[in-house]
Each structure stands twice: as structure tokens, then as C-alpha cells.
Amino acid sequence: MRVSKPVVTLDQVVIRFAGDSGDGMQLTGDRFTSDTAMLGNDLRTLPNYPAEIRAPQGTVPGVSSFQLHFGDHHIQTPGDAPDVLVVMNPAALRANMADTPRGATIIVDKDEFTTRNLSKVGYATNPIEDGSLDSYKVHALPLTSMTVGALAHLKLTRKEAERSKNMFALGLLSWMYHRPTTLTENFLTAKFGKKPQILEANLTAYRAGWNYGETTEDFAVSYEVKPAPMEAGVYRNISGNVALSYGLIAAAEIAGVQIFLGAYPITPASDILHELSKLKKFGVITFQAEDEIAGVGAALGASYGGGLGITTTSGPGIALKSEAIGLGVMLELPLVIVDVQRGGPSTGLPTKTEQSDLLQAMYGRNGESPCVVLAPATPSDCFDMAIEACRIALEYRTPVFLLSDGYIANGSEPWRIPSVESLPEIKVNLATVPNGENGEFLPYLRDPETLARAFAVPGTKGLEHRIGGVEKADRTGTISYDPANHDFMVRTRAAKVGGVKVPDLVIDDPSDCAEVLLLGWGSTYGPIWSAVQVLRETGHNIAQAHLRHLNPFPKNLGDVLHSYKKVILPEMNLGQLARMLRGEYLVDVVAFDQVRGMPFTTEQIVNAALEVLNV
Amino acid sequence: MSEVTLTKKDFTSDQEVRWCPGCGDYSILSAMQSFLPELGLPREKIVFISGIGCSSRFPYYLETYGMHSIHGRAPAIATGLAVSRPDLSVWVITGDGDALSIGGNHLIHALRRNADLKILLFNNRIYGLTKGQYSPTSEQGKITKSSPYGSLDTPFSPISLALGAEASFVARTVDSDRKHLTETLRAAAEHKGSALIEIYQNCPIFNDGAFDQIKDSDTRDEVLLRLEHGQPITSASHGVISDERGLLEVKPLSEIDQSQIVIHDAHIQDPTYAFALSRISDSSLEHVPVGVFRDVERAPFSQLVHEQIDAVIAKEGKGQLAALLNGGDTWQVE
Ligand SMILES: Cc1ncc(C[n+]2csc(CCOP(=O)(O)OP(=O)(O)O)c2C)c(N)n1
Ligand code: SF4
Ligand SMILES: [Mg+2]
Numbered sequence: 001m002r003v004s005k006p007v008v009t010l011d012q013v014v015i016r017f018a019g020d021s022g023d024g025m026q027l028t029g030d031r032f033t034s035d036t037a038m039l040g041n042d043l044r045t046l047p048n049y050p051a052e053i054r055a056p057q058g059t060v061p062g063v064s065s066f067q068l069h070f071g072d073h074h075i076q077t078p079g080d081a082p083d084v085l086v087v088m089n090p091a092a093l094r095a096n097m098a099d100t101p102r103g104a105t106i107i108v109d110k111d112e113f114t115t116r117n118l119s120k121v122g123y124a125t126n127p128i129e130d131g132s133l134d135s136y137k138v139h140a141l142p143l144t145s146m147t148v149g150a151l152a153h154l155k156l157t158r159k160e161a162e163r164s165k166n167m168f169a170l171g172l173l174s175w176m177y178h179r180p181t182t183l184t185e186n187f188l189t190a191k192f193g194k195k196p197q198i199l200e201a202n203l204t205a206y207r208a209g210w211n212y213g214e215t216t217e218d219f220a221v222s223y224e225v226k227p228a229p230m231e232a233g234v235y236r237n238i239s240g241n242v243a244l245s246y247g248l249i250a251a252a253e254i255a256g257v258q259i260f261l262g263a264y265p266i267t268p269a270s271d272i273l274h275e276l277s278k279l280k281k282f283g284v285i286t287f288q289a290e291d292e293i294a295g296v297g298a299a300l301g302a303s304y305g306g307g308l309g310i311t312t313t314s315g316p317g318i319a320l321k322s323e324a325i326g327l328g329v330m331l332e333l334p335l336v337i338v339d340v341q342r343g344g345p346s347t348g349l350p351t352k353t354e355q356s357d358l359l360q361a362m363y364g365r366n367g368e369s370p371c372v373v374l375a376p377a378t379p380s381d382c383f384d385m386a387i388e389a390c391r392i393a394l395e396y397r398t399p400v401f402l403l404s405d406g407y408i409a410n411g412s413e414p415w416r417i418p419s420v421e422s423l424p425e426i427k428v429n430l431a432t433v434p435n436g437e438n439g440e441f442l443p444y445l446r447d448p449e450t451l452a453r454a455f456a457v458p459g460t461k462g463l464e465h466r467i468g469g470v471e472k473a474d475r476t477g478t479i480s481y482d483p484a485n486h487d488f489m490v491r492t493r494a495a496k497v498g499g500v501k502v503p504d505l506v507i508d509d510p511s512d513c514a515e516v517l518l519l520g521w522g523s524t525y526g527p528i529w530s531a532v533q534v535l536r537e538t539g540h541n542i543a544q545a546h547l548r549h550l551n552p553f554p555k556n557l558g559d560v561l562h563s564y565k566k567v568i569l570p571e572m573n574l575g576q577l578a579r580m581l582r583g584e585y586l587v588d589v590v591a592f593d594q595v596r597g598m599p600f601t602t603e604q605i606v607n608a609a610l611e612v613l614n615v
Numbered sequence: 616m617s618e619v620t621l622t623k624k625d626f627t628s629d630q631e632v633r634w635c636p637g638c639g640d641y642s643i644l645s646a647m648q649s650f651l652p653e654l655g656l657p658r659e660k661i662v663f664i665s666g667i668g669c670s671s672r673f674p675y676y677l678e679t680y681g682m683h684s685i686h687g688r689a690p691a692i693a694t695g696l697a698v699s700r701p702d703l704s705v706w707v708i709t710g711d712g713d714a715l716s717i718g719g720n721h722l723i724h725a726l727r728r729n730a731d732l733k734i735l736l737f738n739n740r741i742y743g744l745t746k747g748q749y750s751p752t753s754e755q756g757k758i759t760k761s762s763p764y765g766s767l768d769t770p771f772s773p774i775s776l777a778l779g780a781e782a783s784f785v786a787r788t789v790d791s792d793r794k795h796l797t798e799t800l801r802a803a804a805e806h807k808g809s810a811l812i813e814i815y816q817n818c819p820i821f822n823d824g825a826f827d828q829i830k831d832s833d834t835r836d837e838v839l840l841r842l843e844h845g846q847p848i849t850s851a852s853h854g855v856i857s858d859e860r861g862l863l864e865v866k867p868l869s870e871i872d873q874s875q876i877v878i879h880d881a882h883i884q885d886p887t888y889a890f891a892l893s894r895i896s897d898s899s900l901e902h903v904p905v906g907v908f909r910d911v912e913r914a915p916f917s918q919l920v921h922e923q924i925d926a927v928i929a930k931e932g933k934g935q936l937a938a939l940l941n942g943g944d945t946w947q948v949e
Contacts, residue, residue, distance in 0.1 A: 038946050183944060227948075236945045246940060253936045260699050280927040282934035285699055285920060290724040294691035297684075297721070301664070301695025304682060305703070309695065327685050417945065420937045458662045458680035458696070458703055466628070466675050468683025469667075478630065479675070 004214065006221045007178075012071030013225060014079030015173065017166075018096045019088030021055055021064045024166040029066025031170055031187060035179035036070045037237035037414050040227030043070035044379075044526060046078035046599065047410045051267070051350045058120045063095040072226040076378075076526035078411065080601035086169055088112060088143070094121045102135040107172070109143035109165065139218055143168055150208035151201050164205035171209025178224045181210060233416040240379040240408035241268070243415065244338065245275035247386025249282050252308050254387070255394055255426035259284045260302030262295035263312045267350045268406040269340040272312045292320035296337070300324060303333045306430065306457035308390060312338040315357045316347065318364065325399050326365045327469045329493060332444075332453045334393040337361075337371075338386075341405040343597045352597025353406035355522050356573035361401040362551060362580070368490045370497035372400040373551040377525035379408045380415035385548060391426045392500055397452045403550070405572070407599045408523040431456040431463060436475075441465055444477040451496035453477075502549040504556045509543035510536070516612055517564040519589070521547040521577055524570050524600060531605035540613050550577070553584070561587040566612050568592060570605055621652040628678045634669060639790035639816035640737065644676055646796045651677070654704060654804060661704045664693040666718060668710035669744045670737035670816070687718025690725035690732065694916070697731040701917040704804075707734040712742045715751040715773060722811075723780035728916040729808035733800075736773055736811060737790075739818035740825050747821035754898035759821075774893040774908055777811045778886045784810035785889065786907040790817060791830050795841075795905065802907050808915035829903050840865070840895065842906030847876040848892075853902060855895065863891040865902045881910040 015032070019025045026047055033045050046067040055062030069079035084105045087093045089112040100106065113126050127133055128140045147165040148158055167188075174181060185203060192199035213219050238246075252259040261284065263273040277286045285302070289295035292313055299309030311321065318325075318339050328335040341357045343349025361373050372392050376385035382404055393400040429447075431454040436442045441463040444453050456463035465477060473480035474488060507517075520528040525546050532544045545560060547553070561567055561581065569578050570592040578591035592608040594600060626648045634640045651661065661679040665671035667686035674681030684692050689707045697705040707725075714722045714736045725732055741759070742748040748761040752773065756765040777785045784806040788799040796814065803810035815826045828834045836851035848855040853865050854876040863877065883889070889909035896903040928934075 034944055038944055040946065040948065230948045232948050234941060234945050234947055236941070236943050249934070249939065250936055258699060260695060262695060279934060279939070280924050281931045282936075282939075283924060283928075285924070287695070287698065289691065290720050293688060294694075294721050294724065297688045297691035298695030298698070301692035301697075302699040303695075304692075305696045305700040307699045323685055324688060331682070416948075417940050420940070458700065459659050461657065461659045464658050464678055464680050466630075466677075466681035466683065468675075468681075469685055470683060 014069045015084045016067040016082035018065040018092035028166045041070040042075040042228035076529045105137045110140040111144035167205040168209035171206040175210045175213030238415040239412040240382040241271040244382035247383040251387045251390030258307045260307045262298035292317040296321040296324040310336040328399040332397045335399040340409045349597045358576040375403040375522035442475045505554040511541040514541040514543040515565040517543045527600040530602040623649045626651045637819040665708035666713035670710040673708040690721040694730040698917045711738045711750045711752045726780040726782040730916045737816045739816045741822035783913045787813045789815045840904040
């Protein structure tokens with residue numbers, strides 16, 4: 001379908017779809033995102049939904065939203081504030097007005113603005129009519145009745161017909177921003193192919209929304225956003241959880257080992273379990289365990305058998321797994337622990353993002369129990385870091401934490417698909433013959449380079465031996481309570497993890513003379529990068545560096561930190577990495593913290609940086 | 616595998632055994648070392664995984680692969696191993712505290728799934744390693760260090776628990792009866808899927824004599840009800856009969872007719888009968904059935920897991936990494 005109205009070209013747009021949890025806002029956002037990705041725009045997304053599956057209808061806590069930022073240039077955040085807010089009911093308006101700047105476009109389903117719905121969220125008068133939205137561009141449309149009208153020819157109840165109103169809205173927005181329609185049509189056909197009635201309803205509503213934009217006088221212009229310049233290649237849009245799942249599969253393929261995922265469902269990590277469960281054709285074993293402890297235990301058992309044991313969870317699950325992870329440290333077996341962090345403590349904010357499990361991953365076990373800790377920076381980086389986690393786990397025989405979070409797990413971005421040949425190598429090197437001077441097998445004899453111990457899996461003839469959580473003698477691995485041996489083994493395990501080879505920290509400073517460094521780790525990469533661009537455009541010299549390896553740190557980190565007058569460190573916790581850096585390098589980093597369950601906005605980081613830059 | 620002829624010595628590791636003198640664990644270890652050659656498997660194909668407790672030291676003393684893990688988690692760890700390595704023979708060694716307190720959840724779920732594990736539960740009705748606190752199988756009122764005025768907890772039966780958890784093989788034996796113990800190990804080894812064997816084990820240090828009635832030659836034959844498939848269930852003095860409601864009762868042989876005595880059938884699919892048998896002995900150990908309570912066929916977990924993977928591959932083809940990465944909606948940037 002082609003748009004005939006006048007076209008205005010924009011360089012970027014932030015759209016937020018908001019409605020009741022039952023209104024299908026996540027699907028609407030996902031579809032708009034896929035269509036946008038296909039047009040070659042760069043983009044980032046932020047799904048934001050309540051913890052309750054069906055929170056009370058029409059209430060503020062029940063509002064679900066999806067924000068998408070797309071543009072003709074590099075985009076690294078879902079946008080600070082919406083340019084266009086689509087609201088399906090008064091609760092959605094109530095919940096999102098504070099974030100919406102004056103002058104923004106608001107598209108409203110006015111059918112839902114009934115006295116009853118208004119009073120549910122405390123509106124004494126109808127904001128569409130009482131002038132309170134005068135400083136916005138408001139399009140109050142009868143979305144529900146237009147949808148029902150468009151579907152009149154189908155034998156549907158009103159309730160059934162109303163369900164397609166999100167598709168009407170999607171059609172309208174697709175018209176406004178010239179999104180292609182074939183993808184969504186194909187998607188709907190694949191999804192509802194077996195239910196012709198529902199398929200027909202959704203397609204009809206979607207096209208009706210598009211046609212409405214084309215014919216109504218309410219919308220005088222439409223917009224286009226040119227493709228962003230991107231490196232040549234084949235792209236797809238990908239969320240962090242899917243990228244992470246694919247990274248695990250890729251690592252297992254490269255290493256030639258079988259994946260065993262032991263997991264217990266928990267938001268926002270469950271989607272990795274769901275994704276891998278679909279991929280049995282790769283020989284993946286997925287094991288939905290009776291609890292988190294069994295999940296990690298079974299994964300460890302599979303690793304002991306020569307597989308790649310993986311366990312996926314969120315903060316509360318890590319708390320339960322701690323003892324078994326300690327066993328992994330002692331047994332020196334490969335183990336990948338994925339923590340998709342969410343707001344804590346306790347159940348906390350299950351569907352919101354946070355970075356507050358760093359210290360738990362680092363220190364949350366009894367004894368001196370070092371683990372490797374990694375953190376992906378963006379949704380697509382989850383792919384690379386999952387491979388890196390598996391590589392380190394298999395080559396060094398150690399538990400490795402991968403700290404993702406709710407924001408990058410559910411958020412998505414375009415990803416240049418790598419060729420299989422370009423992926424890194426992983427060498428497992430299992431022991432197959434005795435390694436002792438007298439023809440015996442010494443399971444705790446180490447590779448002098450990596451300090452990884454000799455690993456013989458059950459089934460290997462002649463290398464039968466016993467391992468366990470009790471302290472072991474160096475080399476032989478037999479039980480040892482000898483004080484000197486324990487001291488040696490504790491230090492050796494620490495040295496092994498401390499000696500894992502990680503790439504140096506890369507500094508981005510086009511001026512080459514910045515005195516302030518903006519440092520980050522994990523999912524704060526996007527807002528920090530965007531803030532740095534803004535600061536540089538306004539004449540400030542500022543350097544940026546991002547840690548993806550948190551234990552061990554890159555070897556050059558100390559020198560880097562000491563070479564700046566000030567180091568600013570935004571974190572979605574109360575300064576956990578700041579504490580580690582102060583302890584390790586005696587550098588008084590300027591911690592900038594927030595725990596609001598939402599990623600930083602670019603503006604917040606710009607302002608925090610300006611406070612330091614302007615002194 | 617028939618070329619492999621190993622002996623007890625081949626399965627004895629060089630580690631010094633460190634249980635207290637007279638501990639029942641010694642006789643179980645010795646019986647196991649003697650039995651293992653019967654499996655007809657090379658040593659490297661056998662794995663013992665234990666939790667924590669005196670009994671859980673067991674794997675160190677066997678010249679096979681072995682893991683001494685953490686408290687209560689052995690069934691979970693072993694499930695991961697057994698599922699990913701169906702070529703191995705995987706044994707779990709656990710205690711009454713390890714399996715029934717801290718690890719109760721893993722035990723019931725391993726049994727429910729029918730994971731390919733032979734689980735040996737050493738029941739000494741006490742926490743041995745932590746020096747004598749009451750356990751989930753200790754009798755109510757037991758005086759221990761942590762219950763100087765008597766324990767208040769009602770004990771439960773591992774056999775009843777296992778049956779409630781859909782276990783496909785459940786048996787009970789006694790540490791001191793080497794012949795019966797070995798027969799029970801053999802039956803468990805032949806079973807496909809999970810097998811739970813409760814082994815009454817004496818702890819001479821913290822719970823000495825807990826099983827004297829069923830061990831002493833003067834009382835033993837009166838107390839033990841030996842379960843043999845196809846045979847009437849009797850002790851020297853008593854027989855098991857079924858009342859009009861289908862419940863099982865133990866009556867003096869003098870009061871009942873031989874024809875009334877229940878003929879043991881371990882292969883009944885419905886666990887109700889085996890459960891009724893498991894209720895005959897309460898913690899007073901007046902009448903104690905030993906032998907195989909239940910032995911029914913059910914697809915083992917690893918078989919199901921691998922059949923499913925094979926079926927998916929047969930239908931969808933083997934996964935291709937490049938195709939996976941390039942799946943979904945893609946676009947080309949020149
Ligand atoms: C997480 C944890 N909690 C507590 C302990 C202490 N602990 C070790 S063994 C044990 C009880 C063992 O009893 P049981 O399983 O009956 O084994 P037994 O020693 O009697 O053979 C306890 C409480 C532990 N090792 N780990
Ligand atoms: S404390 Fe009891 S169970 Fe433990 S080794 Fe000594 S006798 Fe055996
Ligand atoms: Mg015990």
C-alpha cells in the first residue's frame with residue numbers, strides 16, 4: 001500500500017504504545033519494531049509491563065507499554081521521552097503523561113474515555129475535553145468503534161471484535177510512518193492461520209487503520225525516516241534473550257559439546273528456557289527442574305559428564321544456587337550461570353530492570369569462591385558474550401556468570417548476523433590418558449598456562465577417580481585437611497580465575513585529551529553512549545569506556561582509571577562496581593546511581609556528567 | 616561386555632575407609648564392592664554420586680568414577696549426568712537426612728521422572744555426621760542432642776514417600792543381611808529407570824541398636840516379612856491378610872488360614888497395594904516387610920529425553936547454525 005499525503009522527513013522518532021495489559025501493546029510494539037527494522041532504521045526498544053498477568057483492568061498498575069526509538073542514524077537507547085504516545089485508555093494516559101513532553105503527539109482511543117473509566121484513575125473531567133491537553137497535538141479517535149465497525153461483516157461478538165483494536169492502531173501508525181505492511185500481514189497469517197475468523201479480524205482491522213490514516217482529514221501529513229547508515233551485511237532484529245540463547249547454541253556447536261540447560265522458570269529469564277526448548281534439533285537438552293538448586297545441580301552433573309552445563313535465572317534464583325555454584329568452583333567444572341537481573345531484594349520488581357546482582361555474583365558464596373563474571377552491553381552483544389562465557393567455562397573449567405538484565409533481555413536492536421566462520425574457537429581438551437609420572441591420573445594437575453585442571457569425564461578408561469566438595473590435595477585431588485594445602489588451593493583457584501585472559505579495555509576519546517571518563521558496565525552502554533554523543537556535540541571532551549569483563553577486570557583497567565581526573569560511573573544499583581573499583585584500584589570514582597526499575601535516560605547521564613565537567 | 620571379568624578388588628579404591636568401627640556402612644560397602652563385577656560393565660562406565668553425611672563418603676572407596684557433592688542435591692546432579700550420558704550406570708548414595716530433609720524435593724522429583732538412577736538411602740534414623748540429631752525417620756519422642764526433651768516431629772517412611780512420588784522400583788533391605796542386600800542391589804540394577812533402596816543401617820555411635828529386632832537371631836524371624844514375588848507374605852509367626860476394605864493387616868498365623876495370606880505381587884501397576892504394604896511397619900518396627908515392594912515398567916527419563924530429541928531431528932532435520940542465525944525477518948544492507 002502506498003501513502004499519498006504530503007511527506008515530512010524526520011531523522012528520528014520515539015513512539016510509545018500504552019494500554020491495558022490485555023490490549024496487546026507488546027505485540028503491537030513488536031510488530032512495529034520488525035517493520036521498522038526491515039526499513040533499515042537503527043532502533044532500540046523498551047517493553048515495560050506489570051508483574052501481574054492481568055492486573056485489574058483499566059487501572060494504572062495494569063498499564064503495559066512498549067517504547068520504540070528509531071532513526072536514520074546510530075540509535076542506542078529507546079529514547080528519553082515519547083514524541084508520539086498512543087493510549088488505549090485513561091489509565092494509560094494517566095500512567096504516561098509525566099514522561100510525555102509538551103508538543104508531543106498523543107493518539108487516544110476516545111471510546112474508552114467513559115465516565116467510569118475516567119473515575120477509575122481519578123480523572124474528575126475528561127482530559128480530552130477539559131483543555132488539559134491543549135499543549136499537545138491530540139488525535140482523539142474512536143478506535144474501538146471504528147474497529148468494531150470495520151469488522152461488522154464478520155460474525156463476531158462486540159468483545160471479540162474489540163480485541164483487534166490494537167491492530168487498527170498499528171495500521172494507523174504504519175501509515176503515518178510508511179512502514180511496510182506485508183511483514184505484519186505475513187506474521188498474522190502465520191500466527192492465526194489455523195483460526196481463519198481471527199485472522200480475518202486482525203487483517204481487516206490492520207488495513208482499516210491504515211486506510212483511515214490515508215483518508216481522514218485528521219492526519220494531514222505522514223512521515224518518513226530514512227534508513228540509517230550501517231555496515232554492509234545481513235541484519236535481523238534481535239532481543240537480548242534470543243541473542244543469548246543463540247550464543248549458547250553457537251558455542252556448543254563450535255566446541256562440539258552438548259548443551260544441557262537446567263532451569264526453573266523466573267522472569268525475566270524464562271524466555272531463554274523457552275527459546276532453547278524449541279531448539280531440540282540442535283541436540284539441546286532442556287530440563288525444567290523442580291527448583292533452582294536442581295537446575296544448577298543437574299547442569300553441573302551434565303558438565304561432569306562432558307556436556308556444557310548451563311543454568312538460567314534471575315537474582316532470587318542465584319541466591320538459591322549459591323551453594324551448588326561453590327561446588328562448581330571446588331570441582332572446577334565448566335558451568336555457565338546466566339542471571340537476567342531484575343529489581344531486588346527478594347521478589348522486588350520482577351518485570352523491571354536493575355544491575356544489583358553484581359556483588360552477589362562476585363561474592364555471594366561461602367568461602368573464597370571466585371567466579372568469572374561477564375556482562376553484555378546491548379541486546380545483540382548477548383550473543384557474543386554468551387559465546388565468551390561458554391569459552392571461558394570450557395577452557396578454564398570454571399563457573400562463569402553472565403549478567404544480563406531485564407532491559408537488554410527484552411529490548412531489541414538490529415543485529416548484523418555474523419558468519420559462522422567468524423565465530424571464535426573453543427578448545428575443550430579433555431584428558432584421555434594418565435598424566436602422572438607413575439602412570440596414574442592426577443585430576444588436579446594443572447595446565448601451566450591456564451591453570452585449568454585435567455578433566456577426565458566418566459567413561460574414560462583408566463582415569464577413574466573421585467572428586468568432591470571437600471578440600472582436595474593439589475594434583476591428586478584426594479581429600480586433604482592440610483592447612484598449607486588449603487592455603488595453596490584457595491590461592492590457586494583465585495589465581496586461575498584472576499588469570500583468565502580478557503581483552504584490554506578500549507577507550508573512545510576522539511579528542512585524545514579528555515580529562516573525564518564515563519565508565520559503565522552491562523546494559524547502561526546505550527544511555528552512556530548517547531550521553532557522550534550529546535556532550536561532544538555541545539563542545540565537551542569526554543572519554544567513554546565500557547566493561548564487559550568484571551572478573552577478572554581487563555589488565556589495563558587500573559592504568560586507565562588513573563589516567564583521568566574524574567571517572568563517572570552510572571549504575572542501576574547503589575554503587576556496586578564503584579565499590580569494587582575503589583577497593584581494587586583506590587580510585588574515587590564518582591558513582592551515579594539509580595534504582596527506579598528503568599534504564600537511565602540520556603538526559604540523566606548528560607546532567608550527571610555536566611556536574612563533573614563544569615566544576 | 617562379557618569379556619570384562621572384574622573382581623571385588625578391582626572396585627576397591629586405595630583410600631582408607633574412615634567410618635567408625637562397627638558402622639553399618641562397612642558391610643554395605645563390602646556388599647557393593649562384591650556385587651559390582653556382576654554389572655558386567657567396565658569400571659569407567661560406573662559413577663557414584665553422593666550428598667553429604669557419613670554415608671556419602673561411599674564413592675571415595677570405590678574404584679569407579681565418583682562425586683561427593685553437597686547436602687541433599689545428589690539426585691539432581693545425578694539426573695543431569697544420567698540424562699546426558701545414558702551410556703553410564705549412575706548410582707546415588709544418600710542418608711535419611713540427606714535424602715529426606717534437605718534433599719526431599721530432589722528425591723521425589725527424580726523418582727517421579729523415573730531418572731535412570733539407583734538410589735541407595737542409608738537409613739540410620741539419625742544425623743550421623745553432625746553428631747547425632749534426630750532425622751525425619753527418627754521415632755517421635757527420640758532423645759538426641761537437639762531434642763533433649765524428646766523430638767516432636769512425626770517421622771515418615773521413605774518407602775511410602777517414594778511410592779507417593781510414583782517411584783517405579785522401591786525396596787528395603789538391611790545392612791547386616793549381605794545375601795538379601797546383594798539380591799536387592801541386583802534387582803535394582805536390572806530395573807530400568809529409578810530404583811530406591813532403603814537400607815536399614817546401624818550407627819553404633821549415635822543410634823546404636825535401632826534395628827536390633829530385625830537383626831538379632833532370636834527376634835528377626837518374627838519381625839521380618841520377606842517380600843518375594845509370587846510368595847505368601849509371612850514371618851515365622853505372622854502373615855499378612857487383606858481385610859474387607861482392601862487394607863493389609865498382620866495377624867498371628869494361628870488366627871488365620873493359609874489361604875487368606877496375601878501373595879506378593881511387585882508388578883501391580885497401581886501403587887495402592889505397595890503403599891499398603893509400606894504402612895505395615897511403623898516406627899516401632901514390630902513387623903517389617905523387606906524386599907521389593909514395587910517393580911513396574913515405565914519409560915526411563917533419559918530414554919524419553921533422547922527419543923524426543925531424535926523425533927524432532929527426524930522431523931525438522933538436524934539444526935544448522937547458519938540457518939538459525941539467519942532465520943526470522945532479515946534484510947540486506949549494501
Ligand atoms: C547445607 C548444609 N547444611 C547442613 C550441613 C550439615 N550436615 C552434614 S551431614 C548432615 C546430616 C546427615 O545426616 P544423614 O543424611 O542421615 O547422613 P548420615 O551422616 O547419618 O549418614 C548435616 C545436617 C551441610 N553439610 N550442608
Ligand atoms: S557416626 Fe554413625 S553413621 Fe557415622 S560413621 Fe560413625 S557409626 Fe557410621
Ligand atoms: Mg542418617
